[in-house]
Amino acid sequence: MGNYAVSTELSKKEGTDVATGWSLGTYSFDRYKKDEKNYATLMLPDGADQEMVARTVKAVTLVRDLVNLPAGDLGPTALEAAASQVAGEFEAQQGNIVGEDLLTYHFPMVHAVGRAAADAPRLIDISWGDKDAPKVTLVGKGVCFDTGGLDIKSAAGMLMMKKDMGGAATVLGLAHMIMDANLPVRLRVLIPAVENSISGNAFRPGDILTSRKGKTVEIGNTDAEGRLILADALAAADEESPDLLIDIATLTGAARVAVGTEIAATFTDDDALFSDIANHSELEKDPVWRLPLWSDYRHLLDSKFADLNNAPSGSGFGGAITAGLFLKEFVEKANSWVHFDIMAYNARSRPGRPVGGEAFVMRALFALIQERYGR
Template sequence: MSLRRQATDKALPIWFVTAETWPQIRETLPPYVSLFAQASGFEPHAGRSLVYPGPSGAFEGVLFGLENKAAATADPFLPGRLVSLLPAGLYRFANAPHTPDLAALSWLLSSYRFTRYKSQGAELPELCAPEGVDADRVERIAEAVTLGRDLINTPANDLGPDSLEEAALQLATRYKAKSSIIRGEKLLQTNFPLIHAVGRASDKAPRLIDFAWGPTDAPKVTLVGKGVCFDSGGLDIKPGSAMLLMKKDMGGAATALALAAMIMDAQLPIRLRVLIPAVENAISGNAFRPGDIYPSRKGLTIEIGNTDAEGRLVLADALALADEEAPDLLIDFATLTGAARVALGPDLPPFYTGDDALADAITAHGTALADPVWRLPLWPPYAKLLDSKVADLNNVSSGSFAGSITAALFLQRFVEKAKAWVHFDLYAWTPSAKPGHPEGAEIQVGRLLFSLIEERFSLSSPSLTEALQNVPPQPPEPGPFADENAKDPTP
C-alpha cells in the first residue's frame, strides 16, 4: 500500500472542483473538456465524477466534485471515493483538494481489501504522491491501519489468543522491542487472576502479551488493548445473531498494535509499552460463572454479575499492571459496550478521561484529522451502581442505564498512579462503506492519538491544538444509554 513517488506523463490528472472553483478551472481546460462536461450534464456536486476523453477518444483525465471548503459538512476523505470509481491506472492530483494529505491517505485506506481468503483480487488505481505531502508519513499510517484491519477481519478459527500473540511478537521483533508472554496457569502464579478466569474455558490458553520499546528514561506511554479473540458471552451466552461479529472483539488489541506500529516506525522519543490480555470467552465445564467472586491484581474483589461483561475484567488486571509504573500517559482501547453504540452509533467512539486539557487535545486532533470522537463523563454518582453486597465491586451495574459510563467507572478503579489516563470504547467496524472506510474492520482513534503523542512528547513538533482555536460544532447531546447487553452484539 504505497504512493508512487514520481509523477510521470502517463499519470492521468484528477481535477478537484467545487461550485465556486469550477467556472475558473473550466476556463483553463481544453475547450473539448468543457464541451464534454456540458454534454454529460456534469455539475460540481460533492462526490460527482466525470472521466473525460481526449481528442483521440482515449481516457485523458477526471473531474471530481468537492463541497466548498468552508462547508461544515465538507469531508476531507471524500477523494477516496475515486478508488472505487476509476479504472486501474496511474493518477495524479492536478490541483490540490482541500486537505491533500488526508485525501492521499483516504485513497490508500479506500484501497484496502481483505484478500486472505480470496483466490484473486481486482487491480486498483494507483496515485502519485501529491506535491507537498509527506508520503512516508501517509504510508506509515496506512500500513498500520492495514495491520489492524487485517487482524480484526480474520475469523476466530485463524486468530485465537495464540495467533494474536504471534502477530504482536512479529511487530515487536520488527522494531526490536523487548517482549514477554505470561500464559495459562502462570497467570495465577504472577497475580493476573481475572485474565485467567475469563480465558480458562478455551482450549487456547489465556495470556498477557507485554512488549516495550524505546529509551527507558524517555516519557512513558502505555497502550492497553482488549484482546478477546471471540466472545460467546460465556455462560450468559449471546444469541446467535449477536455472535456474528464477535471476531472483532479484539479490536482494542488491534488498535493498540496499529498505534504502536505508527509510533515505532516514526521513532517517536518515548518509552512505549503495549499490554494485551488475549483470551477467548468460551464455554466449558470450567468456565467462570455468574455469581463467582474473584480477586484482581489490584486487590479488589469482583463479583461476576454477567459473564458477557468480560472485557473490563481482563482490562482491569492489565491496567493495574500498567499503572504500577506510573506512566505519563496510559491509554486503553476496547470494544466494550453496546451502550456506546446506542448513544453515538458506529462512527463516533466515546472516550473518558479526568484530564480536561488532554480531552481538549484529543477532540482537536480528532476533528483536524477526520478521526472523530466524543467525550463522555466519568460521572461519580453512577459509581454506586457497581456496588456489590458480597465483594468490592460487581462487574456490571445494577440498572440498565449508562452502560458505557459505568464500564469506564469500573476501569477507573484500577488506575491510580498514571499521570494521565484515557479510555476509548470502540466499535472497530464500518457497517457500510464510506470514503477511506471500506465495509468491515476499522481502526478508530489510532490516527488522532499518533498525532497527539507526537505533539505531546516531541518538542520539535508543531502544536496542532494551539492552531485549532475554533473547533467545528459537534453532534447534538446523545440520549440515554441502553443496557450494554441489551441489543448490540458488542460485549
C-alpha cells in the same frame, strides 16, 4: 484503471491526507476470497509526507486485517504471534505470560475469563524505547472471541464477536506508528488475550474474583468479561505511573447506542487531554465524543459481597459510563488516563472505509503523541 495526479496546489497536510485516503480506498481483505478489482494509481502530491502515508496505511491495514480474521485463525496464540511480528520489526522487548502462569504473576482475572478455552489465555507485554523517556502505555482488549460465557449470547449476538479483539489490534497499529516514527517515548503495550468460552471450568455468575490490584469483583454477568481482563492489565500499567495511559476496547453495546457505530466514545477526567484529543480528532477526521465519568453512578457498581460488581442489575441505563467507572477503579498513579469504547468495525461502506475491521481513533492518538512528545 490509469494514473492520476492532483492538479491543484495542496498543503503538506492536505497532500498527505489525499494520498493516505486514496491508498486506504484500495484496501481489500482477500485472504479467503480473491480481490479481482483493479485500482487506479495516484501520483504522490507535491510536498506530501511519503513516510507518513506509508506509516498510516501500514498501520490501518494491520488493524483491519487482524479484526477481519475469523477467530478460528486468530485465537490468543495467533494474536501473540501478530504482536511478536510488530515487536520484532522494531527490536522491542516482548514477554508473554500464558495459562497457569497468569496466576503466578498475578493476573487472576485474565486467567479466569480465558481458562475455559482450548487456546490458553495470556498477557502480552511489549516494551520499547529509552527507559528515561516519558512513559506512554497502551492497553488493548484482546477477546479473540466472545460467546458471552455461561451467560451465553444469542446466535445473532455472536456473529460479530471475532471483532472483540479490536482494541488489541488498534493498540498494535498505534504502537507500530509510534515505533516507526521513532518517537522519543518509553512505550509499553499490554494486551490481555483470551477467548470467553464455555466448558466445565468456565467462570460463573456469582463468582467473586480477586483482581491484580486486590479489589474483589463479584460476577454479575460473564458477558461483561472485557472490563475484567482490562482491569488486571490497567492495574499493571498503572504500577509504573505512566505519563499517559490509554486503553482501547470494544467494551459495551451501550456506547454504540450513545454515539453510534462510527464515533469512539471517550472517557477521561483530564480536560486538557481531551481538548488535545478532540483537536487532533477533527484534523485527522477520526471522530471522538466525550461521555462523562459521572461519579454519582458509582453506586451502580456496588456489591453486597465484594468491592465491585462487574455488571450490576438495575436499570440498565448508562452502561458505557458504568463500564468506564469500573475501569477507573484500577487507575490511580497514571498522570493522565483515557478510555475509548469503540466499534472497531465499519458497518457501512464509505470512501476509504470498506465494510469490515477499522482502526478507530488511532490516527488522532498518533498525532497527539507526536505533538506532545515528538522531537
